[in-house]
Amino acid sequence: MNSSKGYKILKKVGKLVFWLAAIIIVLIIIFKITTKITPPEVSNPEIEHLQVNNPDANFRELDGNWLQKNDFGLWEMYIKGEAYERGIINGKLSKDLIYKQEDAFVNQIKVMIPSESYLKFLKSFIAFFNRNIDKHIIEEYQKEIYGISQSASEKFNFIGPNYHRILNYHAAHDIGHALQNMNLVACTAFSGWDSRSADSSLIIGRNFDFYVGDKFAEDKIILFCSPEKGHQFMIVTWGGMIGATSGMNNQGLTVTLNAAKSDIPFGAATPVSLVAREILQYASTIEEAFEIAKKRKMFVSESLFIGSAKDGKTATIEKSPDDLALFETENDYIICSNHFQSTEMQKEEFADANIPDYATTYRLERVEELLAENPKLDVNNVVQILRDQKGLDNENIGMGNEKAVNQLIAHHSIIFKPEELKVWVSSSPFQLGEYICYDLNKVFEEAKNIVKPTIIYEENLSIPADTFLYSKDYTNFVRFKEIRTQIQAAIKSNIRIVEEDYLFNEIMELNPEFFETYVYIGNYFKHFNEPDKSVLAFQKAITKEIPNIYQKDNIVEKLNELKELDKLITY
Numbered sequence: 001m002n003s004s005k006g007y008k009i010l011k012k013v014g015k016l017v018f019w020l021a022a023i024i025i026v027l028i029i030i031f032k033i034t035t036k037i038t039p040p041e042v043s044n045p046e047i048e049h050l051q052v053n054n055p056d057a058n059f060r061e062l063d064g065n066w067l068q069k070n071d072f073g074l075w076e077m078y079i080k081g082e083a084y085e086r087g088i089i090n091g092k093l094s095k096d097l098i099y100k101q102e103d104a105f106v107n108q109i110k111v112m113i114p115s116e117s118y119l120k121f122l123k124s125f126i127a128f129f130n131r132n133i134d135k136h137i138i139e140e141y142q143k144e145i146y147g148i149s150q151s152a153s154e155k156f157n158f159i160g161p162n163y164h165r166i167l168n169y170h171a172a173h174d175i176g177h178a179l180q181n182m183n184l185v186a187c188t189a190f191s192g193w194d195s196r197s198a199d200s201s202l203i204i205g206r207n208f209d210f211y212v213g214d215k216f217a218e219d220k221i222i223l224f225c226s227p228e229k230g231h232q233f234m235i236v237t238w239g240g241m242i243g244a245t246s247g248m249n250n251q252g253l254t255v256t257l258n259a260a261k262s263d264i265p266f267g268a269a270t271p272v273s274l275v276a277r278e279i280l281q282y283a284s285t286i287e288e289a290f291e292i293a294k295k296r297k298m299f300v301s302e303s304l305f306i307g308s309a310k311d312g313k314t315a316t317i318e319k320s321p322d323d324l325a326l327f328e329t330e331n332d333y334i335i336c337s338n339h340f341q342s343t344e345m346q347k348e349e350f351a352d353a354n355i356p357d358y359a360t361t362y363r364l365e366r367v368e369e370l371l372a373e374n375p376k377l378d379v380n381n382v383v384q385i386l387r388d389q390k391g392l393d394n395e396n397i398g399m400g401n402e403k404a405v406n407q408l409i410a411h412h413s414i415i416f417k418p419e420e421l422k423v424w425v426s427s428s429p430f431q432l433g434e435y436i437c438y439d440l441n442k443v444f445e446e447a448k449n450i451v452k453p454t455i456i457y458e459e460n461l462s463i464p465a466d467t468f469l470y471s472k473d474y475t476n477f478v479r480f481k482e483i484r485t486q487i488q489a490a491i492k493s494n495i496r497i498v499e500e501d502y503l504f505n506e507i508m509e510l511n512p513e514f515f516e517t518y519v520y521i522g523n524y525f526k527h528f529n530e531p532d533k534s535v536l537a538f539q540k541a542i543t544k545e546i547p548n549i550y551q552k553d554n555i556v557e558k559l560n561e562l563k564e565l566d567k568l569i570t571y
Helices: 002-034 045-049 083-093 095-112 116-129 139-149 162-169 172-180 272-282 286-295 359-373 379-386 440-447 472-493 500-510 515-527 531-541 549-564
Strands: 053-056 059-062 065-069 075-081 188-192 203-208 221-227 233-237 246-249 253-259 302-308 313-319 324-327 333-336 412-417 422-426 435-439
Touching: 045 083, 059 083, 065 083, 075 083, 083 095, 083 139, 083 221, 095 162, 139 162, 139 272, 188 253, 188 302, 188 359, 203 253, 203 302, 203 379, 221 440, 233 272, 246 272, 246 412, 253 272, 272 286, 272 302, 286 302, 286 313, 286 324, 313 333, 333 359, 359 379, 379 412, 435 440, 472 500, 472 515, 500 515, 515 531, 515 549, 531 549
Parallel strands: 075 221
Antiparallel strands: 053 059, 059 065, 065 075, 188 203, 188 333, 203 412, 221 233, 233 246, 246 253, 253 302, 302 313, 313 324, 412 422, 422 435
8 A cells, every 4th residue: 555655656756857857858948949049141151261361460461351450559450341241351350359359258257257157047048138139130230240250269169159159249238237237337428519629620538448357458459441331430349349339430420338327128139339330330410320229229228429520519319228319418518427318318316416426427527527627628638538537626536446537447548530530549558558540531541452561540649658657556556456356366265365464454555545445355354254354444445435325335234234243343
């Protein structure tokens, strides 16, 4: 009797296990099918057999297209033709740069998210989330990305197939700030014209503060493109990326991106960098740019800062997944940080925000101060503003503070003079190196005939490197970052630092006004169960200029947590 009951129980358990296994298998099959992205059909696969001529390590040429490295460490690329051709040639010319960029990106993600299990979850989530991303990207750009993906490394196939990966990387900007609002992208842009410009013509400055580790910014590419359809344009980019974060076309239309606070998205849409790219390639006025933005659905909130030589001014297209507005000003200048300013789009938390509570409103106010000190903008004082590290009223808020215009994390900094078709791009590190000038009229005229290393920038128009780069403070900042890495590694490995007290005294001397200096120390001692030292560090942190109110709340929460554990010194 008992054995019969036992058999029935085992039989039921066996059926349950069978059906559970079947359901899991079905779910895996559904996941594989729904996340599979099919490459676009191409009509000219024969171009895949083209070979690069590489007479010099810093110069490559292929069928009238080329890539070279200039004296300032910036790569310069010229490509032409139809979509798949551009992608194939771009990939072949920059194959090593694509590998280096992906390697740096993946390694930095592992630093930011050290949990292997969470990384696997994130990979699956993004694959599922972006399962329909190709349906939101115009066919032309699908083909161009597919062409580039032919040169991607198979080393990273554990993430996904080449085309799938490169396509998804174009949404990295969007996913990063939408899912985590980690302020990986915290940019500042401004412009002046008429009465606020030294020569009355439009001038635009912007910092692209997109930080995915120092290595990610080492091999910037200044891409000059002559597409088969649309306008010629230039963008600042990196290996494998065709989207635009900063760029100008030969009509004198400029586009830069400024991320805004986003809600959690629920499905794929067009990556904002590809919306910006489409604007550059197919628009010549603010109105035309607005019409293109209106057509594309995005899954994050973003400000597209549009400068126009034809309109003689700048405006901001503010776009969220559900709404769209054009923000203009009656002044002869405009500023854009990381919040919407139009009545229709402004979020409640920023509408009446206390300026010191948020880095985005604080930076906008700081640029207002700097523009008041420089009422007539020219290239030289625009550079000074872009390099400014001070807080409101010229307060020292610590090196690397997100409230500063110059946060010492910029992937690149750029200045446009649209009516002259001139652009200045910063050389490394950040915006501290020389700003190199390119005249788009000359570049596109000469580019098609270049067959050997050639200087294409305007040598007499370069802006000198920042004197800060040669200062003791910069040396201190480099050392500060080294110690910061040591602290983070010690926490991750659970191994204490030798002579930790000496090291912590050093880091406090290196960057004493930066709130994170004390947060790193506090986190270290909290991790190693020394609450008294942890509390002292956190207490010091909250006396400094903290970028956002939620970061301050996080530090206070840690203090309260220690108090609840009855391990807190009175504060």
